[in-house]
Amino acid sequence: MAADTTTSFEVVGSADEAADIRAAVAGLTVPTLLARQCRSRPDAVSIHWMRDGEWQAWTWRQYGAQVARMAGALERLGFGRGDRALLMTHPRPEFHVIDSAVLLLGGCPISIYNSSPAERVRYLAAHCRASLVVVEGRGLLARVLAVRAELPDLRHVVVIDPAPTGGGDTGGGTGSEAAGGENLGGGAAGDVPPGVLRWDDLLAADPVDLEARAATAGPDDPCTVIYTSGTTGVPKGVMLDHRAVIWQCESYLRRLDRDLTGARWVSYLPVAHIATRFYAQYFHVYAGLEDITCPNPADVESVLIDRPPHLFFAPPRLWEKYLISLREWIGAMDDPARATRLTRAMRVGEEAALLELTGGDVPPRLAREREELRPATRELRARLGLGDLLTGAIGAAPANPQLTAAWIGLGVPMFEGYGLSESTGMLTVDPFAYRLGSVGRPMPGVELRVAPDGELHFRAGSAFRSYLDDPERTAAAVDAEGWVRTGDLATIDDGYVRLRGRKKELIITAGGENVSPAAVEFALAAQLLVGQVCVLGDGQPALGALVVLDPQAAAVWAGVNGIPFTHVDELAADPRVLAEVGRQIARANDLLVRQEKVRRFHVLRHEWPLDSDELTPTAKLRRDQIAAKYQAEIAAMFAAPANVEVMPRAVAANHSS
Known part of the structure; x- marks a missing residue:
């Protein structure tokens, strides 16, 4: 371990353990791990999903059969080693199948957010030169078809659920499986536009040999590309190879230090995010997890009760x-x-x-x-x-x-x-x-x-x-x-x-002091009524904050304090609520040094949803867009007198630097 932790820090024995991890995962790929699970635990449960109010499941053998059949269909279409597939779907069994089938053929599956508008789909599909696009339902299909003429590399478009209504874009249409587990239906029957392929039809193909094809991809071959959320510009395509994802699996398993065979994980966050991709696909086959797919995040609470997980992540x-x-x-x-x-x-x-x-x-x-x-x-x-x-x-x-x-x-x-x-x-x-x-x-x-x-x-x-x-x-x-x-x-x-x-988000105040807004936002977000917050102050003598109330906490607080309201948005303008927000920000200031203290705030009426003007799909603040969208509110906030009580000088001195 380095002695000076202000300039560097290294894990004790990290070089030895890194080498040990490399040796432990040498030669492994995601397809070889899938083949190993299918061979060693064929009758153990691999994937769960809900259909028509009843839980369904595939064993590893059944899952592998689906992958082999889809790989056969893709190969018949001319898809092979080095090709890339763009995926737009919620967590559902078909995601596992298409992702694994592409990898089995030596291709690279790339998931993007379902919220991506047509122009973003066009940019990402062109950037990765996707030859295949697989979408969940008709709403997503329409976005792809709107830009298909501008994508010369795109040869095939597949829709999982072509039903005109119900489940196409919310993941509610996983179909039936035959007794042998080799027929994944896509939901209600539906016609598709010319040049679009149906998922069900592809699964009529002859399967490839899973064990034999598992050797197609090597550890250095691309496993996926994760596109960053683009908070400051054009998204970057983060290329991850098989060696990296398997190395991460082994490292994480060592940190947990327990056998996770058969442990349950709930997939409900977007599969375009590295967290879901890691747990649901890579750690799934590495540790032998059971993946519980939940296409609609609103259903998570009931899913937890029906299928209690061993591993769970939530904001x-x-x-x-x-x-x-x-x-x-x-x-x-x-x-x-x-x-x-x-x-x-x-x-x-x-x-x-x-x-x-x-x-x-x-x-x-x-x-x-x-x-x-x-x-x-x-x-x-x-x-x-x-x-x-x-x-x-x-x-x-x-x-x-x-x-x-x-x-x-x-x-x-x-x-x-x-x-x-x-x-x-x-x-x-x-x-x-x-x-x-x-x-x-x-x-x-x-x-x-x-x-x-x-x-x-x-x-x-x-x-x-x-x-x-x-x-x-x-x-x-x-x-x-x-x-x-x-x-x-x-x-x-x-x-x-x-x-x-x-580092790139540092605020430089009028006094020339550098302030990290994230550190201040962390302190403010710990307060009861503060749900979402963005701190500003470039060129200003002191910091200000745009605040969105926590709707549940605000409703409870208002009820306890006898404040009537019809909708929680009304509380954003109530003087009693604003006074309490000011008091809570003042308490947060107690934990901050002088230049980090917030002197002004403005409460907005509406929450910031994911993948909006204010937030990326992964809940990161789009600071430049917030500053532009709320320009008038920000200007008024800084023009007005401070509305957060300043700490007494003797107390403030103990916290300043």
């Missing part, structure tokens, strides 16, 4: 929603004694966890009470379908420390991690030794260092190969020794990484 808002759901369930109980016990279990667990996470000691009385209430916390977890959970990952947005403590108090090993598409997902994660405010320690075999300017660099076997057809940006991101620049500012303390924000 803070979803974890908050589940806590609110628990409290509402307890509040509606007819048994006061039971309700009191369950409420007490939540409070005691959270209090003890918060003490432990902040380095404090749990008093003996509290420790005894927590132990006595273990059965109650187990009941609460089971109520949500989280009774079997091994890890509960929280990400995509800053997490309120109390939220994390609440779940750890319920017995869920909650953690925040950090990673990039360029690292095939996770670089740091530590679910069983989490420290509040950190994103964990480096994964096994991963090397990290902090450059003199504060930027975090990494080196690992999971690193991307290059940006597709973009040597200039590749050279700017990776140095000659293989260190990858993340663009994120960080510190490392006792091996734990703490993020400070994006």
Whole structure:
């Protein structure tokens, strides 16, 4: 380990472990892993999905048969080694089939967001020179057909569910399978436009030999391209080869340090994101997981109850929603004694966890009470379908420390991690030794260092190969020794990484001070009423913030304080709510140094949905677009007097630098 952690940090024994991981995964590819699962565990369950209100499942043998048949169909169409396929679908069994079939033939499957408009589809399909496009339903098909004439490399378009209505773009139409598990229907029958192929028709082809074709792709061949969300311009195509994704699987399995054969994972986030792609496809075949597909995120809560997972990832808002759901369930109980016990279990667990996470000691009385209430916390977890959970990952947005403590108090090993598409997902994660405010320690075999300017660099076997057809940006991101620049500012303390924000997003105030908006937003987002927030202040004497209320928390707070409302949006203009937001921002300021303190705020009336003017599909802020869209509100905010109470000088001095 390097002694000076302000300039570099390397994992103890990382070179040895990195070499050991390389040896462990030598020669493996995603198709060889699929063939191994089909050969060694043919009758074990591989994939679950819901159809007509009933759960269906494929064994590994049945899944492999689907892949072999689809690969036969694609080969008949002339698709082969080196070809690329663009996929637009929700998590569903057909995604697994087409992704694996393309890989089996030595091709490269590339998922993009279903929300992509026609022009974005055209750009991405042209950029990766896709010869095949597979879409879920008619709505997505229309976008492809609108630009097909501008795509000279595109030879074939396939639609999974051609039904005119119902399920085409929401993933609700997985069809039936015959007794042998070799006929995947696409939903209700429907005609398709000329030049478009139906999924069902392709599956009439003769299958290829799965075992024989698994050797087609090599470890250095492309496994996928993940397109970045494009917060600052044109998306970059992150090329990942088989060696990188399998290396990441082995590293993650070592960090979890347990046999995950048959462990359940719920896929409900977009398959275009590296997190879903890693768990649902690569870790699925590497560790032998059972993938539970959930095409509609609104159904996740019921899916958890029907198919309790062992591994689960969700953004803070979803974890908050589940806590609110628990409290509402307890509040509606007819048994006061039971309700009191369950409420007490939540409070005691959270209090003890918060003490432990902040380095404090749990008093003996509290420790005894927590132990006595273990059965109650187990009941609460089971109520949500989280009774079997091994890890509960929280990400995509800053997490309120109390939220994390609440779940750890319920017995869920909650953690925040950090990673990039360029690292095939996770670089740091530590679910069983989490420290509040950190994103964990480096994964096994991963090397990290902090450059003199504060930027975090990494080196690992999971690193991307290059940006597709973009040597200039590749050279700017990776140095000659293989260190990858993340663009994120960080510190490392006792091996734990703490993020400070994006290097390119630094705000320079009128006083010439550099401020990371992400660090300030993290503090603000931890406040009860703050749901979404964007901090601004370039050229201003002090920072300001655009705030979106947390709808659930705001509704509860208004009810407790006797504030009537018809819709939660109305609360954004209520003086009493605004005063409370100001008080909460002032409390957040207590945790910030002088130049980071927010003096002004403006509350907006509407939430920022994913893949909008304000947010990318992965919940990152589109800062330039926010600044342009809310130009009038921002100008008025900075022109008005400060509306956040300034700390007394004596107190502020203790927190300033």
